[in-house]
Amino acid sequence: MARVFSGIQPSGEMHIGNWLGAIKNYVALQDGNDCLYCVVDQHAITGAYDAASLTRRTQEMAIGLLAAGVDPSRAVLFVQSHVPQHATLAWLLATIAPLGELERMTQFKDKSDRLESIPAGLLTYPILMAADILLYRAERVPVGEDQLQHLELTREIARRWNATFAADAAYLPEPQPILSPARRIIGLDGQAKMSKSLGNTIGVMESPEEIWQKLRPAMTDPARVLRTDPGTPEVCNVYALHKHFSPPEVVEEVAANCRSAGWGCIDCKKVLAANMASTLAPMRERGLALASRPAEVAQVLGDGARTARTMAAETLAEVSDRMGFLPEAK
Ligand code: TYM
Numbered sequence: 001m002a003r004v005f006s007g008i009q010p011s012g013e014m015h016i017g018n019w020l021g022a023i024k025n026y027v028a029l030q031d032g033n034d035c036l037y038c039v040v041d042q043h044a045i046t047g048a049y050d051a052a053s054l055t056r057r058t059q060e061m062a063i064g065l066l067a068a069g070v071d072p073s074r075a076v077l078f079v080q081s082h083v084p085q086h087a088t089l090a091w092l093l094a095t096i097a098p099l100g101e102l103e104r105m106t107q108f109k110d111k112s113d114r115l116e117s118i119p120a121g122l123l124t125y126p127i128l129m130a131a132d133i134l135l136y137r138a139e140r141v142p143v144g145e146d147q148l149q150h151l152e153l154t155r156e157i158a159r160r161w162n163a164t165f166a167a168d169a170a171y172l173p174e175p176q177p178i179l180s181p182a183r184r185i186i187g188l189d190g191q192a193k194m195s196k197s198l199g200n201t202i203g204v205m206e207s208p209e210e211i212w213q214k215l216r217p218a219m220t221d222p223a224r225v226l227r228t229d230p231g232t233p234e235v236c237n238v239y240a241l242h243k244h245f246s247p248p249e250v251v252e253e254v255a256a257n258c259r260s261a262g263w264g265c266i267d268c269k270k271v272l273a274a275n276m277a278s279t280l281a282p283m284r285e286r287g288l289a290l291a292s293r294p295a296e297v298a299q300v301l302g303d304g305a306r307t308a309r310t311m312a313a314e315t316l317a318e319v320s321d322r323m324g325f326l327p328e329a330k
Contacts, residue, residue, distance in 0.1 A: 001032060001033055001034050002033050002034070002139045002140050003033070003034050003035075003036075003136060003137060003138045003139050003140070004029045004033045004034065004035040004036070004138060004139075004140045004141070004142065004178075005035075005036045005037075005038070005132065005133050005136050005138035005140075005141055005175075006022060006026055006036075006037055006038070006141055006142045006143060007037070007038040007039070007040040007043070007080065007129070007132050008022070008023070008037075008038075008039060008040065008061060008065070009039075009040050009041075009043050009044045009061075010039050010040075010041055010044050010054065010057040010058040010060070010061040011044065011057065011061075011196040011197070012053075012057050012060070012196055013060065013064070013196065013201070013203035013204075013205065014061060014064035014065070014068070014203065014204050014205070015194055015196060015201035015202060015203050015204065016185060016194065016201070016202050016203075016204060016241075016244075016276075016280075017144065017182075017185035017187070017193065017194030017195070017201065018144075018204075019068060019204050020180060020182035020185050020244050021143070021144030021145070021180055021182050021183060021184070021185055022142050022143055022144050022180065023064075023065065023068045023070075024068075024180060025142035025178055025180050026065070026068070026069075026070055026075075026142055027068060027069035027070060027071075029140070029142060029178065030069075030070070030071055030074040030075050031074075033140070035074070035075035035076070036075065036076040036077075036078070036136050036138070036308060036311075037065060037070055037075055037076070037077050037078075038077075038078055038079070038080050038132060038308075039058050039061045039062055039065070039078075039079045039080065040080045040128075040129075040132065041054060041058050041079055041080050041081050042080050042081050042086065042087065042128060043080070043125060043128060043129065044057070045121070046119060046121040046122045046125050047111065047115075047119070047122065058079055059294065059297060060291075062077065062079070062297055062300070062301055063287055063290045063291055063297055064204065064205065064287060065077060066286070066287075066290055066297065066300065067204075067205070067283045067284070067286040067287035067290060068204065068283055069283075072300045072303065072304065076304045076307045076308055076311075077300055077301065077304045078301055078304030078305040078307075078308045079301055079304075079305065080132065082301070082305035082308075082309075083135075083305055083308045083309050083312050085135055085309065085312035085313060085315075085316045086128065086131050086132055086135060086312070087128070087131075088316060089131035089134065089135050089312075089315075089316055089319065090124070090127050090128040090130075090131035092131075092319060092320075092323060093127050093130055093131055093134070093157050093161065094124060094127050096157065096160045096161055096164060097124075097126075097127045097130070097153075097157050097160075098156070098160075101153055101156065102123050102124065102126060102127070102153070103123070105126055105149055105150065105153070106149055107125075107146070107149075107150070108122060108123055108125070108126075126150045126153050126154070127157070129147075129150050129154065130150075130153065130154040130157045130158070133151075133154050133175050134154065134157070134158055134161075134172045134175075134315075135311075135312045135315050135316065136308075136311055136312070136315065137171075137172060137173055137315060138173070138175050139173050139175055139176065140175065140176055140177075140178050141154075141175045141176070141177055141178065142177075142178040142179075142180070143177055143178070143179070144179075144180075144182075144183055144184060144185075145179065145183040145184045146184065146193060147177070148177055148179075151175065151177050154174075154175060155174040155175065158172040158173065158174045158175070159174065161319075165319075165322040165323055166322060171318065171319075171322070172319075182244055185240075185241075185244075186237045186240065187200025187201060187237075188200045188201070188202065188214060188215070188217075188218040188219065188237075189218075189219055190218070190219025190220070190222075190236075190237040191219070202214050202215070202276070204280050204283050204284070204287075205280075205283070205284050205287045205288075206280070206284075207277075207284070208273070208274075208277035211273050211276055211277050211280075212270075212273045212277075215238070215269045215272060215273045215276070216266070216269060218237070218238055218269065219237060219238075220236045220237070220238050220239075220265045220268075220269075221233075221235050221236040221258070221265075222235075223235075224236075224258075224265065227261070227264040228261050229261060230258070230259055230260060230261045231258040231259065231261070231265070232258075232259070233254065233255040233258045233259065236258065238265065238268060238269055238272060239251075239254060239255065239258065239268075241272055241276070242254050242268075242271075242272050242275075245272060245275045245276045245279050246271065246272065246275045247275075250271065250275070254268055254271065
């Protein structure tokens with residue numbers, strides 16, 4: 001049984017990139033592993049953000065995770081800010097985290113390039129992520145490809161901490177990523193990674209009508225201008241999405257009809273929209289039902305936070321002891 005940890009930001013809606021890239025693995029890993037899943041609200045404040053909606057977004061992401069199949073009887077589901085040890089460990093790890101590596105993180109460079117004044121929290125974001133994982137001494141971390149660099153830094157931080165403070169050399173395990181076949185889902189613009197901040201997403205809770213409204217204008221093979229132009233499925237993001245939502249025989253049919261111009265892009269999108277809507281329907285139903293039972297969701301998160309705090313306190317006590325802090329008298 002391995003310890004598994006992962007986190008997701010409460011960015012408003014769980015989109016199909018999150019779901020295919022990571023959340024399906026959260027659910028699968030619950031069989032036979034010891035899993036903790038966290039809504040990382042403290043990560044969601046590292047850029048300009050809307051404080052008024054953070055509470056609602058956090059609740060919605062917790063509902064999204066439950067609707068996707070995170071099962072509180074098999075996994076600990078909690079909110080990061082309910083477990084103060086995350087921020088404490090992040091500070092301790094900040095004292096050994098290499099500044100040069102932090103400055104080289106792709107996400108930091110992308111985000112800071114667009115800012116005039118860069119908050120320090122944007123730079124130290126990966127240290128908090130390392131703390132999230134190492135606090136539970138997790139060995140496996142289901143994530144999408146965009147988090148691999150942060151995970152490599154987590155491994156480096158664990159190595160440094162062990163080398164400096166752990167006589168047995170491995171008190172903090174070096175976590176391994178668990179990738180899904182959908183390691184990087186491209187957004188509806190057909191270009192950038194699917195991401196809430198780019199507005200190129202489809203949410204897992206969207207209605208069939210909303211799914212269709214978003215898919216209809218989605219980018220396809222740019223070389224296919226006229227209905228009668230034959231297309232190249234391999235360069236089309238709608239085709240890529242079919243592979244995740246349509247059965248194999250339909251994927252073949254799509255490719256053949258694209259190459260022969262038997263179908264236009266709209267025909268192809270209609271099939272995708274229907275398959276996507278039916279794949280997501282059970283999640284949407286569970287999500288809507290949970291949204292009408294907020295007390296139940298709060299209870300799950302409360303129980304999760306209590307369990308997580310107990311586990312976190314144990315690691316933090318050990319880490320503090322090894323770093324030489326005076327324990328408080330009982
Ligand atoms: P976040 O909130 O951006 O995304 C949550 C998860 O979804 C994956 N993902 C994708 N996978 C494939 N294609 C996409 N277009 C796509 N977009 C998102 C992400 O890789 C991620 O697994 N820093 C993290 C949150 C975090 C965390 C952690 C993760 C904080 N602490 C500890 C793991 C362990 C983030 O911003 O993910």
